[in-house]
Amino acid sequence: MEEYDLRDVAYERMSRGYESQWELMDDLFAWLDLRIYFFYQHHQWLGPKNDMRNMLGLVVSREEFEHNLVKAAQLGLNAQLEGGEAAQLEASHSTIQARLSRTEQEFPLNQLLRRCALDEFEANCVVLAYAGVLDKKYEKLFAYLQDDITKKSPTTSLAVQLFLPLEHTMEEYLSRFSRRDAFTALFDGERLTAGQLVLCPSVLEFLSTGTVAPLPGLRLFDGAAERPGGPLVIGQELARQLDLLFGEPGEQVICLSGGPGAGKRFQVEHLMARTGRRCVFASLDCDQQEERAREAVLIARLTAACLCCTHMERQDSEDRQQPPEEKLLQAILGLELPGEKVFFLSQLPIRAQLSRLSIELEVPAITEEERMALFRAFLGETPLEDGLTVEELASKFRFSPRQVELACRQAVGQAGLDGRTTVTSREMHQCCYRQVVHKLGDLASRVRPAFGWDDVVMPQEQKRLLQHACSHIKFQHKVYYDWGFDKKITYGRGLSILFAGAPGTGKTMCAQVIANELNMEMYKINISQIVSKYIGETEKNLQAVFNEAKRSNCVLFFDECDAIFGKRSEVKDAHDRNANVEVAYLLQQVEEHDGVCIMATNLIGNIDAAFMRRITYVVHFPFPDAAMREEIYRRTMPPQAPVSDDVDWTFLAEKFQLSGGHIKNIVLSAAFLAALENQPIGMAHLLRAAVGEMKKNEIVVVREELREYADLLDE
Structure with missing residues (x-):
């Protein structure tokens, strides 16, 4: 190169270290340029007599063809260097190493070379590939040296020719690129x-920034900074x-099992924060699990982090959750993991024989006291409105820590947006139900409670019994935990209520009243979707109902429950035996259920005696007398509805001995009759509707029994 002189490394700065990675790369570029130039000099693609005016790879002359045919196989550059050239390269390399030894700060490039334990050849390959990214001039140089204008990245062959150590063969070092290792x-x-x-995108990002930003399913948690x-x-x-466990020396696989949101990842994050370490969390809920695991291992190696794999469970053909496959776990452990400790998080216990020592730890289901502590912690300084306590919330919602956190944050945030200093009961319950994920809608229908205590017309004794039942949930914590009944009553702590009475006496309405009072969602069980003619299917459906009810923290309402809670009979054939099994299984489920279960029946005599023992409260709904019927008429009529002055509620209540359900039909039918005639709701409308009901x-209604109102039927 007569017209241009190659740039040298900064020999004059050899007495001090590098101040930045770019300063280091500047010297590495100078060293690489010199090596590429010597390679260019000794390569002789076209032969000594060719003036190289043709573009390589595009035009092949006869002379070039003959020269390539007879020339010897290409050797590594180091074997072709003359004495002065080798000394010049060695001086450049020694200068860079001397400055690195005086550098106090460790740059991402140095960290990568050390953490991946790369030898000199491997480190040079990384520098070569990184140079092509930082400086576009290398794209043309690589294309020229490789005799292909489309090859703008260095090839493995070029890398081996540039950096092959003396007394080694091309085949030996080319084979390195066929391995699967840290390099x-x-x-x-x-x-x-x-x-x-x-270079992989994660490697390029790390070399530029010293860290790796979150990727889909991958996140680096730095316990020293986060x-x-x-x-x-x-x-x-x-x-x-x-x-x-983390303080013990040696390789260990720490397996944490527990339900979704139980705090497995949260525990690992706190462990990293206590120790000031990093951890790469890899969610393997994807199709290419091993590929994501390899990416996570690479990031963990680059950042000197632990590896924590999550969501490794699999689904069988019936959508049932199964533990992680042993094959996947072994594949992850075979990826040259960077640290001694590996974390596997699973909802189910991991039962597998692993190549490393594995320790199984289970995150226990949180107790009611722990849920109370979580509600208090996440609500912080924001109080609940009068009448709502964390004890009530903890007993109603059997949440995981994550669900408690999200519900409280949403409620506190909503209160702040509304300019309030307290969280209301309805708002808190709504935020709690937003965290509920269940499939109860496939087996039951949601009922939105629309009634309160003011809508209930029934004897005071029954009304007090219903209010007493509601206190069973509100004061559950005080009775079981403050007063010690949890040690005496180990199961069957749920609230089960049986409503018995004639049709239309208000059983469904009172179920809504209880759900409204407790601020709980209510689901009405569809018997047709539960009972099956196939053996075992009814029990399976019942189990699904109660499992989903446990997740949903809702009120279960079984209407016409005698269809499935009927008396067990003497076994005469297989049908009797299976029917008895269904009833027995249902009895167990009701007794073990910790939530609220309300059942309604018109025929209490058909209910099995063993079932009655397991009921917390039995409320009998009497047929309404005349005074109660009059009150039902008045409360069923909305305040904004136009009512004529000629309406005689007392006469209607005394003359027509009907239940509350029938009265509701009469009032609604009369309203439509009045709307059709564009008149206020009058006695004539109510009377015609009552006779129709x-x-x-x-x-049969005899005309004479209507006394002075008989003529209204003719209008």
Whole structure:
């Protein structure tokens, strides 16, 4: 090169270290340029007599063809260097190493070379590939040296020719790129298979920034710089066990199992924060699980982090959850993991024989006291309105820590947006139900409670019994935990109520009143979807109902429950035996259910005696007398409805002995009759509607019994 002189490394700065990675790369570029130039000099693609005016790879002259045919196989550059050239390269390399030894700060490039344990050849390959990204001039140089204008990235062959150590063969070092190890993991797998050295996006990002931003399913948590999402309110014993395990030397697989949102990842985050370590969380709920695991291992190696794999469960053909496959776990452990400790998080216990020592820890289901502590912690300084307590919330909603956190944050945030200093009961319950995920809608229909205590017309004794039943949920914590009944009553702590009475006496309405009073969602069970003619299917459906009810924290309402809670009979054939099994199984489910279960029947005599023992409250709904019927008429009529002055509620209540359901039909029918005539609701409308309701039930009304109102039927 007569007209241009190659740039040298900064020899004059050899006495001090590098101040930035770019300053280091500037010297590495100078060293690489010199090596590429010597390679260019010794390569002789066209032969000594060719003036190289033709573009390589595009025009092949006869002379070039003959020269390539007879020339010897290409050797590594180091074997072709003359004495002065080798000394010049060695001086450049020694200067860079001397400055690096005086550099106090560790740059991402140095960290990568050290954490991946790369030798000199491998480190040079990384520098070569990174140079093509930082400076576009190398794209043309690589294309020229490789005799292909489309090859803008260095090939494995070029890398071996440039950096092959003395007394080693091309085949020996080319074979390195066919391995799967920490070195080849730095490059794009598909491009490497094609013989091209292209660094992975995560590697490029780390070299530029020193870290890796979150990717789909992958996130780096830095315990020295980040804080977990909240305080470790519960699980102190589990945290102590994790501290002991993490402090022990040697390779370990720490398996944490527990339900969704139980706090498994939260515990690992707090462990990283306590120890000041990093952890890569890899969610493997994807199709390419092993590929994502490899990416996570690469990021963990680059950042000197632990690896934590989550969501490894699988679904069987019936959508039932199964533990992670042993094959997947072994594949992850075979990826040259960077640290001694690996975390596997699963909803189900991991029962697998692993190549590393594995420790199984289970995150226990949180107790009611722990839920109370979580509600208090996440509500913070924001109080609940009068009448609502964390004890009531903890007993109603058997939430995971994550669900408690989200519900409280939403409620507090909504209160702040509305300019309030307290969280209302309805708002808190709404935020809690937003965290509920269940499939109860497939087996039951949602009923939106529309009635309150003012809508109930029944004797005071029954009304007090209903209010007493509601207190069973509101004061559950005080009775069971403050007063010690939890040690005496170990199961069957749920609230089960049986409503018995004639049709239309208000059983369904009172079920809505209870749901409204407790601020709980209500689901009416569809008997047709529960009972099956196939053996075992009814029990399976019942189990699904109660399992989903446990997740949904709702009120279960069984209407016409005698259809499935009927008396067990003497076994005479297989049908009797299966029917008895269904009833027995249902009895067990009702007794073990911790939530609210309301059942209604018109025929209490058909209910099995063993079932009656398991009922917390039995409320009998009497047929309404005349005074109650008059009150039902008045309360059923909305305040805004136009009512004529000629309406005689007392006469209607005394003359027509009907239940509340029938009265509701009469009032509604009269309203439509009045709307048709564009008149206020009058006695004539109510009377015609009442006579029609009686006829519907095959009861004949004699005209003379209507006394002075008989003529209204003719209008």
